């Protein structure tokens with residue numbers, strides 16, 4: 484196995500290394516779960532302290548006019564730079580689940596596409612649940628869940644055939660939450676458009692980790708959370724993108740006052756605001772919106788191209804170590820081997836994955852505590868977040884995964900799973 488001194492040298496040569504200091508880093512802890520909940524930017528602490536003590540504490544209601552009413556739009560403009568969205572094509576607010584509901588509802592009702600919802604078995608459960616509800620609500624044909632017979636990679640020919648045979652409204656996660664498989668976005672968007680279909684892309688596991696150009700990929704609708712690679716904080720608001728050309732004829736099913744043309748006229752009759760603005764609903768969540776800004780700033784400063792380059796380098800480094808050190812110990816790689824098919828986490832499996840995760844988290848006298856995450860039935864996911872992850876962190880996790888199985892120490896841990904893993 485490569486020597487730790489050589490690994491430390493790789494970290495010294497890393498152009499993104501200075502960004503690590505911009506995040507709160509707990510001592511003696513290696514965090515490999517930024518694909519689930521991103522780390523806390525130090526700037527967010529100061530920002531929120533100021534909001535709480537000054538804007539909320541002292542200025543109270545006046546802060547709406549002075550600071551808060553313009554906040555969602557100002558942040559959406561910055562966020563648009565990450566994805567190459569134009570003015571008026573992106574808004575921030577609500578959860579991803581709510582945004583999926585709103586936009587799928589609007590698409591079904593618009594009559595622009597055949598009234599059939601489709602997805603595949605790699606998609607995240609909340610996307611499936613929302614689609615199940617809408618299928619029932621609109622009395623559509625049964626929700627079509629495309630199967631590939633395994634949970635690692637989509638088969639593009641099967642997906643394309645589904646668009647040919649039953650065109651409609653598809654929802655896919657660009658980077659699959661279990662295996663990190665990444666779809667060919669542009670190819671599928673073009674195929675969908677040529678077959679009376681549309682794809683709603685869930686970018687939760689992709690934004691901030693891979694380069695995404697919504698224009699050049701001909702994306703019509705995308706959404707996703709901001710609390711993973713964007714470091715927006717627990718439950719931070721999601722984003723919704725709808726291309727300008729598609730907005731005409733889409734109606735928000737939740738007609739709230741913040742989606743009204745003139746919310747502060749307090750008139751009884753709803754008149755939808757222009758364009759995507761009508762997809763605002765109620766009062767914006769000021770504290771959690773503000774918390775997103777430092778993560779956006781740091782990501783823009785580092786540049787998505789540099790972030791992606793480091794993510795690929797680190798994933799290849801980790802996969803190399805998994806193959807040489809862990810596969811002989813009955814671990815299996817559960818992510819695509821080719822970098823262009825993979826997002827920024829690496830999944831591996833082991834029959835005792837849950838107990839192994841517990842042993843990693845506990846650490847021991849000689850090694851730091853390591854935070855991975857676990858997904859049933861036996862996946863260990865190792866999230867690579869280039870603004871903070873060091874090569875050294877990846878070296879340590881492999882050393883520990885190896886030693887936990889060789890020493891059988893994992894047998895001392897409870898096999899009963901907790902809720903948040």
Ligand SMILES: Cc1ncc(COP(=O)(O)O)c(C=O)c1O
Pocket residue numbers: 578579580581607609610656660685686687688708721
């Ligand atoms: C692909 C994907 N979609 C949606 C969500 C969660 O949605 P929400 O923000 O509504 O909880 C997650 C959470 O991990 C996810 O990975």
